[in-house]
Amino acid sequence: MASRTERRFTPGRVREWWRERRSWELSEETRASIRKLKTLISVREGLPALTDEARAVLAAAHDELDAAERIVTFNAHHRSPLGSHIMAAHTHLNAAALLWLKSFLASPQEVSPYLPGLRAAVIEHLPVTDTRRESVERLRTISTAEEVIRLTEAVEAAQSVALREKLRAASFVRIVYCVAGFLMMLAVGVAVLTAIWPQAVPLCFDPTQSADPTGPPTSPDSPVPYRVVCPIGTDDAPMSQDLDVNIGAVTTWGDYIVVQVIGLVAAGLAAATALRKIRGTSTAYPVPIALALLKLPAGALTAVLGLLLMRGGFVPGLSALDSSAQIIAWAVVFGYSQELFTKFVDRRGQMVLDAVRGPASPPQDTEGPGNRRPPPDPLEI
Incomplete structure (x- = not known):
């Protein structure tokens, strides 16, 4: 037996x-x-x-x-x-x-x-x-x-x-899954392409060397007054007059991958936090899960795009980060900040759940307080 x-x-x-x-x-x-x-x-x-x-x-x-x-x-x-x-x-x-x-x-x-x-x-x-x-x-x-x-x-x-x-709930879940899948493929594609060509669009910064004795060490042998800082590497004494050559010597295939992983983890924490605002559903369609999955690739991409905006001088005063730790820290911030974009999808998802009548998804009050009837028996609808 x-x-x-x-x-x-x-x-x-x-x-x-x-x-x-x-x-x-x-x-x-x-x-x-x-x-x-x-x-x-x-x-x-x-x-x-x-x-x-x-x-x-x-x-x-x-x-x-x-x-x-x-x-x-x-x-x-x-x-x-x-x-x-x-x-x-x-x-x-x-x-x-x-x-x-x-x-x-x-x-x-x-x-x-x-x-x-x-x-x-x-x-x-x-x-x-x-x-x-x-x-x-x-x-x-x-x-x-x-x-x-x-x-x-x-x-x-x-x-x-x-x-x-x-049917609207089912269609919404399918759309969110499709968008999440597309963003995930896009994030994987960016990671693969930047691993093959790490010098194409590097996530590196060139802060000016500090004369402050408590700051990063300076090198009298370097012909340029800046350092090169990448997500997983730094060079305190660049030896070339060409900035692209100095950055190319430090950047590696794993820079984008590290930033995307950090952004994905931060987005995962944001998704877990956002679930407290999402009520469950009595339908067979997992709207909250679909919304949470959408945040993961969005966080990986916003971490990369945010650092690229900073590298391009889009954020005044933050165009040159001083260390790899600062780059990673900002990747966490940008990965979590995907909430600014996905919160509109979250609201739409909650509206879809509210539209599906049921004991776990209270209907929207269109008649005024106290005028709603209790949900009917499943046999009756």
């Missing part, structure tokens, strides 16, 4: 973790909603007075639930479940809920117990000016087939809006 450790680390276990690593809880929630709605449909199908039209509608609802169950059963398809399968399953689940609701056309008064939850779903997603929402808000009980149809139309519109909200 295999030991517990052997069972835990089999290839099948690894594949299972890989497929369920992001949305296992949401998949289980979807399965629970499917079972709950199947029970409601089965109970309704057992009513002897049910019309043939209602039975046909409930049969179609069963088909939708079967489709949703196949999607969240990972062995039944080959798509990696990274969030899109949850959305697809909920699309079928919503369709089944609508069909179940339409089965009450012959007995509309039986919908009244479900009216508060359905009305909450409509209010949660439809704007105040929507006429379908207005018609549902006025309902206090259901007594006619016309009212059931109006309620069904409003719920279907709310489901459509909820789907678009989740």
Whole structure:
């Protein structure tokens, strides 16, 4: 008999973790909603007075639930479940809920117990000016087939809006991942090119030699009054009259790599700090993780670009750093300062999370304090 450790680390276990690593809880929630709605449909199908039209509608609802169950059963398809399968399953689940609701056309008064939850779903997603929402808000009980149809139309519109909200979150995550990947490739490309041609655009400075006895040592043998300082090397006594020759003698293939690594580490600290401002999400799309990953290559590039601006004299009084330690220190500052650029993306990401209604992502208050309804049950949207 295999030991517990052997069972835990089999290839099948690894594949299972890989497929369920992001949305296992949401998949289980979807399965629970499917079972709950199947029970409601089965109970309704057992009513002897049910019309043939209602039975046909409930049969179609069963088909939708079967489709949703196949999607969240990972062995039944080959798509990696990274969030899109949850959305697809909920699309079928919503369709089944609508069909179940339409089965009450012959007995509309039986919908009244479900009216508060359905009305909450409509209010949660439809704007105040929507006429379908207005018609549902006025309902206090259901007594006619016309009212059931109006309620069904409003719920279907709310489901459509909820789907678009989740699609925007998915699209935002994909865009951020693409931009982060492009910036990472750009940072790697800069590191490779500067390692091959380290003298092309060096990150070196030429501070004037100090006559202060407490400052850097001077060399009477040097024909020039400056030193050469690079991220991982210095020359206190340049021997050529040509500045480019002196810098080329000190610069190495690792200068850019060191600066980029320092900027990436500083950006990682900034990302960890920024996460305290980001609320979580109940969707299967990791918006906070995507935003954090975007900061890493951005920090590596801003560290390099900041030092190049200083070398070009863009910052008055800081055009010539005195030591490698100062260069590294400014690389940390510039790497962390990517927050100045990515904070706008962070705000947009939080807006996307706020737009996706759910208990972990509070909706934006568009009706004034105290007028928002609680989030509806997943079955109802």
